[in-house]
Amino acid sequence: MKATINGRIRELPGELTVDALLKLLGTPSTGVAVARNDRVVRRGEYQTDRVRDGDRVEIIAAVAGG
Amino acid sequence: MGNPDVNRSADTLRFGRYEMTSRLIVGTGKYPSLDVMQAAHEASGAEMVTVAIRRINLDNADGRTLLDYIDRTSHTILPNTAGCYSAKDAVLTAQLARELLQTDLIKLEVIGDAQTLHPDTRETLVAAEQLVNDGFTVLPYIGDDPVACKELEALGCAAVMPLAAPIGSGLGVCNPYSIAIIKERAGVPVIVDAGVGTASDAAIAMELGVDALLMNTGIARARDPVLMAAAMKHAVIAGRQAFLAGRMQKRLYADASSPMRDLISTQAP
Numbered sequence: 001m002k003a004t005i006n007g008r009i010r011e012l013p014g015e016l017t018v019d020a021l022l023k024l025l026g027t028p029s030t031g032v033a034v035a036r037n038d039r040v041v042r043r044g045e046y047q048t049d050r051v052r053d054g055d056r057v058e059i060i061a062a063v064a065g066g
Numbered sequence: 067m068g069n070p071d072v073n074r075s076a077d078t079l080r081f082g083r084y085e086m087t088s089r090l091i092v093g094t095g096k097y098p099s100l101d102v103m104q105a106a107h108e109a110s111g112a113e114m115v116t117v118a119i120r121r122i123n124l125d126n127a128d129g130r131t132l133l134d135y136i137d138r139t140s141h142t143i144l145p146n147t148a149g150c151y152s153a154k155d156a157v158l159t160a161q162l163a164r165e166l167l168q169t170d171l172i173k174l175e176v177i178g179d180a181q182t183l184h185p186d187t188r189e190t191l192v193a194a195e196q197l198v199n200d201g202f203t204v205l206p207y208i209g210d211d212p213v214a215c216k217e218l219e220a221l222g223c224a225a226v227m228p229l230a231a232p233i234g235s236g237l238g239v240c241n242p243y244s245i246a247i248i249k250e251r252a253g254v255p256v257i258v259d260a261g262v263g264t265a266s267d268a269a270i271a272m273e274l275g276v277d278a279l280l281m282n283t284g285i286a287r288a289r290d291p292v293l294m295a296a297a298m299k300h301a302v303i304a305g306r307q308a309f310l311a312g313r314m315q316k317r318l319y320a321d322a323s324s325p326m327r328d329l330i331s332t333q334a335p
Contacts, residue, residue, distance in 0.1 A: 006121040025124055031131050032122060033166035038154075040161045058121060060162050062132050064103070065118025065148050066093030066233070066260075066282025 001053035012051070019046040021057070032061050077310070079278050081255045082203035082224040084142065084171070086113045089272070090302045091144065091257065092295070093282025094118075096234075100135045102291055107141065110285065110295035114142045116173055118149070119163045144205070146173035151186065153193035160197055172197060173227070173259075173280075174206040183233040183260075187214050191221065198222035207259050210244040212251055225254050227280060230271055231261025234283040238267035242274055249275045264294075265301035272305025273313070 002009055005025070012024070018041050022029050034041045035058040041049045051057060079086045092112040097103035107115060115136055136143060145163035150156040153176060160172040176193055178186030185208050197204045204223045208214050215226040228248055231237035238261065239245060249256045255277035262268050262281045271279055279302055288294030 006124060008124075027122065027124065031133060031166075033162045035158060035162055038158055040158075040165045042165060058158075058162065059124070060119050060159075060166065061122045062117040062143075062145065062163075062166060063120045064094040064097070064100075064132055065146060066095045066116055066280075066286075 003051055003054065004056045006057070006059055015050050015052055017047055018049045018051060018057075021051050022046070022059070025059075027059060032059050034059050077306070079255065081205070082170075084114075084203070084224075086142075088113045088299075088302075089278040089306055090268075090299060091116065091278060091280040092285060093280070094132060094136070095282050096286040097291060098286075100132065103286070104135045106285055106291045106295040107136075108295075109292045109299065111299040113140065114144050116144045116146050116280065116282070117167075118146055119159050119166070120149075142171070143167050143169060144171050144173050145169065146175050146207075147193075148173075148175045148177075150176050151178070151189075152176065153189040153196065156189070156193040157196050157200075160193075160202060161200070164202070170201060170203045172202050172204055174204050174223075184229075185209055187211065190214075191217055194218055194223055195221045205257065210241050210248065212244065212247045215248045215252060215256075219252060219254050223254065225257050225277070226252060227257045227259035229260040230258045230267070231263075233260040235261055236263025236267075236284055236287075237261055238263055239271050239274070242270065245271065245276060246274050249277075262298075265297040268298050268301035269305035269308070272302055273308050275309050278302075 001012055003012055018034055037056055079089050088111045090112045091114045092110050093116045147156040147159040156176045176186045176189040178184055190206055194204050194206050205225050205227055206218050206223050207227045210228045218226050230239045257278040257280055258271045258276050259280040262284045285291050285295045
């Protein structure tokens with residue numbers, strides 16, 4: 001299946017939890033926040049919220065700015 | 067004799083449920099290094115620092131992040147929505163920032179034009195309303211527009227942040243009359259955001275009576291950012307104290323400070 005992650009379409013093995021997606025991408029689960037289809041996924045939902053075919057996922061962090 | 071330290075400690079900046087002694091808020095962008103940034107933050111005396119929110123680079127996960135260089139016991143983090151061009155993007159960015167940083171604070175920035183980085187007032191108002199209703203403490207970046215500032219206040223924003231000059235321009239307070247009108251009418255704190263280039267700009271803004279300044283480039287792009295951070299700290303305090311003290315009336319002609327009576331004269335009476 002395909003999902004758009006941070007603006008880029010990626011091929012994924014199949015439906016998976018946010019937690020599994022972060023592990024697959026090699027992204028630490030601390031210091032980031034996640035939205036799926038324009039809705040924030042709370043940290044407590046990482047094990048249950050599932051990324052499905054066609055979803056748009058944003059993974060963000062704090063960076064330097066004014 | 068008065069003790070200025072005692073007076074100053076009572077004169078705090080308050081908005082929403084936040085209270086600070088320092089009236090200087092500083093950014094984290096454009097520093098030559100994160101170590102210099104950290105030293106500049108210390109020298110500025112600021113208790114609140116801004117950060118931006120961006121997509122992470124999935125191809126290159128870094129080790130230490132920006133947040134490792136901010137002491138959250140002494141600094142409150144103010145995330146921004148810089149770079150957003152629509153209310154929708156700004157609202158999602160704010161919600162992500164809240165989840166990431168566990169804060170209700172948001173510096174709302176909805177840009178309308180890439181060259182001037184002036185705000186899109188209509189989109190800023192739309193986003194402000196949604197974020198206030200969603201429980202955020204909203205600090206909106208806005209033009210030096212007294213009407214827009216009153217509208218943002220009516221929507222429930224905790225402060226208004228008119229620009230002094232375009233972001234990163236260092237031009238100083240371009241329209242002191244508008245800033246003074248905004249301050250005179252505002253029922254919430256006025257935080258001048260953007261455009262301050264050096265210490266005198268900061269003092270001039272504070273002498274207008276505004277409640278605080280937010281700056282980034284003026285410090286980060288100085289030849290010595292740490293020294294400029296200290297200069298800005300003193301300028302903000304000086305400007306605030308001068309405002310509270312109340313300046314003298316300007317006069318066209320001189321008015322001698324020494325007595326004009328009992329002058330010594332070598333001429334015979």
